[in-house]
Each structure stands twice: as structure tokens, then as C-alpha cells.
Amino acid sequence: MRNAKNPVRQVCRLALATALVCSAGIMPAQAQFKPGADPVAQPAAPAAPAAQNAPQRIYLADAIIAVVNNEVITRQELVQRLRLVETRMRNQGIALPPQQEFQRQMLERMIVDRAQLQLAKEYGIRVDDSMLDRAIARIAEQNKMSLPQFRAQLEKDGTPFARFREDIREDILMQRVREREVDNKIQITESEVDNYLAAEKGAVADQKEFNVAHILVRIPENATAEQIAERRRRAEEVQRQLQAGGDFAKLAATYSDATDALSGGDLGWRSPERLPQLFIEVIANMKKGDVSQVVKSNSGFHIVKFGGERTPSVLKSPGAASVQQTKVRHILIKTNQIVSPADAKRKLTELKQRLDNNAAKFEDLAKLFSNDLSASRGGDLGWIYPGDTVPEFERAMDTLQPGQVSEPVESPFGYHLIQVVERKKDDVSQERQRLIARQTIRERKLEEATQDWLRQVRDRAYVEYRFDNETR
Secondary structure, three states, rough: OOOOHHHHHHHHHHHHHOOOOOOOOOOOOOOOOOOOOOOOOOHHHHHHHHOOOOOOOOOOOEEEEEEEEEEEEEEHHHHHHHHHHHHHHHOOOOOOHHHHHHHHHHHHHHHHHHHHHHHHHOOOOOOOOHHHHHHHHHHHHHHOHHHHHHHHHHHHHOHHHHHHHHHHHHHHHHHHHHHHHHHHHOOOOOOHHHHHHHHOOHHHHHOOOEEEOOOOOEOOOOOHHHHOOOHHHHOOOOHHHOOOOOOHHHHHHOOOOOHHHHHHEEEEEHHHHOOOHHHHHHHHHOOOEEEEOEEOOOOOOEEEEEEEEEEEOOOOOOOOOOEEEEEEEEEEOOOOOOOHHHHHHHHHHHHHHHHHHHOOOOHHHHHHHHHHHHHHHHEEEEEEEEOOOOOHHHHHOOOOOOOEEEEEEHHHHHHHEEEEEEEEEEEEEHHHHHHHHHHHHHHHHHHHHHHHHHHHHHHHEEEOOOOOHOOO
């Protein structure tokens, strides 16, 4: 149940966090639309009312608008993605960018997505239907709906369920490619851990979280001096629009090359270790609502908006003196092509009834029925620290009193019966502090490394635009 290097956990996090969002990408500097060209506009067609949540365009027969390596992106694919993201942005209260900019941003994201999916195919990465079904079930649960209710809501919002399934499959595939190409290649030295722990020592009480949004104008890989100057001018123009009262979220959706552009550039609340050092330095002297000047990093030119700071009620830190540990055991029944989720849940319900009636001992049932290596130990998982298990397991575990047995709990591994044996407060060992520090440093490096890798994926892909033909 430990989650170290557990790609399934990461996939589930992604799926839960992106219930109704499209896959994100980046827009390279050199990708430019011909002035006046519109990849999804049609020549002189009679006006007709558009759907309330659809882009205001008339869509006729399908056509190829871009070639990515040896595959194509069609106009209809772009239209479907535009409608999905437009609905999400409206629901989140984010002002839509101008239509042509919106189309340009979305097409570039689809190009990057397609290039990543091609890498997944090249590496032989697959997502089977059973894993996909479990991911979608967790998305529905996160939205506090049953699967039929969630499906009905999607259809009501104009998103075909089959298309949604394939979008989530693609999200998972891209996450696995990024884990292979980025996550597993991040290196952390012992000196970095030492420096981090030294900086954190005794600073827990002073820690805060910051609300930050940003706009990134990316510099292409191996950019010339002319390209860098052009990108700086673009960033400075955005900054002038902000100074004139422009809406930050709308301008981020229009101009930002970051993966969070269509979410208004919002990074949410983050502790300092989860922000790039450049952002920490920029917001140091800013007040809530302030917008920075243009600042340069290796990735490009940034404009940062400071949304304020707060002191969380609970902070997990390598410097914490003690932490609660839980001694726990479980019975796991994995789901697969033979054992359905309903079968697993029904079996565990039967086992719980035997436990409730004192007709059997937990450890004996674990030895007989549990599907993991802990079975030989009567399901014993030992002492668990916060964050050691997947979120679904930890949430259920935290609600139990010592001796209490849970109802069947679903996780990416299958279904569990969980029993808390004991709890204690324990000093965080030096080894544990270093492990947490290493994980924190990795998280800080991961975002920037991912952005750099996405830029490389896009710059190395062969892309041919065909939208000029659509305006003839």
C-alpha cells in the first residue's frame, strides 16, 4: 500500500483533478497563424443560432487542419475540444479569450497532446478498459455523483460519454509518458537535501502559503536573439494591457504558453517549496492583487500576480518534531477481468459481517483472502506515516478508531477492509526527514522539468498547418 514511485496513484490524482478538463500543453513561439486565417471558420455560410455553450462559429464538413508527424488533427476534433473547454471556462467564471486566439491556443495544445500520445504508442504504453473504468468511477465519486448520474450530467453538458472516456484514457497515457521521460530522470543530490533541511530548521511557525497566478511567454528551444527579443516584446505588451486594467485570467487564457493558461494561469495556494524560486523572489515585496513586471527565466518571460498569503492550520514539514503514526492492517481483493468491483465489494461485505459477529479473526481472514504480500502477515502493513498510502486508503483509515473495521473501501488497487490496530505520536527520524525533504525538492523541480520537456516535445515534432486551405 505504500505509494512511493506509484504511478497508479499519480494517474488517479490526475483523473480526479481533471474531471471536466482537456489535456494541457504549450504553445511554441514559432507557431503563428496567418493574419486573418481561421482554422474552423467557413466561407460565406448563412447565419444560424449557435448552442449556448459552443463557440460562435458555423461548422460544416470535416477537414484536416494540422499534421503532427504522421497523424492528422481534423477540424471536428478541434471543434469538440473548443466546446468542452469553453464550457469548463464558463463554469469556472473565466472570461473567454478572443475567438481566434482561443482556437490558436487550443490547436497548439492538441498538437502537443498528439505528440505525447505518439510517444506513448512508440513506448508500448497501454491503458486497459478496467483501469479506465476505475478512474472514471473515482472522478464521478469526486463530483459526488453515481456513475449513471455523472454520465447523464456529461451528456447534458454536451459531452458524449464515449469522448469523455477517451479523453481520460489519453490523460492517463500522457501522464505515464511524463513519468517515464521526466519524473524518473530528476536527480536530487545529498547537498540539496542538506541545504533544504538547514533552511527549514526551526522555521515551521513562520511558514505560509501563497496564492499565485502567472502568464508565461515561452522562449523556444535554441532560440535566436531575434526570437528572444520578439517574445520579450509580446510579454511587455501583455504587461501593458494589465496595467491598463486588463483581466489577468483572460489575458492568461489568451497569451500564456503555460499548461494552466486556460485556467487563468492560477497556481492556487502553494507553500514556498512548491513555487519556483524566481516566483518567491518576485512576490517578496508585493501586496495582494499586485502584478509584477516582466521577469525572465530559462523557460521564458513571466508576469506574476500575487493573490495573498495565509498560514495553514496544519503544516507538514520536515522540521516537525513529531507526527502521528498508525499501525494498520487490511484485506485487499484486487479487481480484474475475472473479479469485478461488485464481486470484490460483495466478498468484503461478507467478511466484515463475520468480523462483526466475532465469527473470525481479522488476521485469519487476511491470510485466506487478501491478494497482496501482507496476507502472510495477517494483513499487517506496519506503522504508517501520513502520506504513505494512496488518498482513498488514508482518508478511510483516519476515520477509524483503534480496533474498528471499515466498510469496503475502493482504491486504485481494488477493495479493502481496513482495521486500525493502534496509533502513536513519534519523533520524525532523521532518515524520515531526509525522505520528506527529497520528495519536496522533487516536487519543486518537477514542474519546471515538465515544462521544459513539453517544449522539447513540441519543438521536435514535425507540424504542418492545413488551415489556409479552409479559407480559400
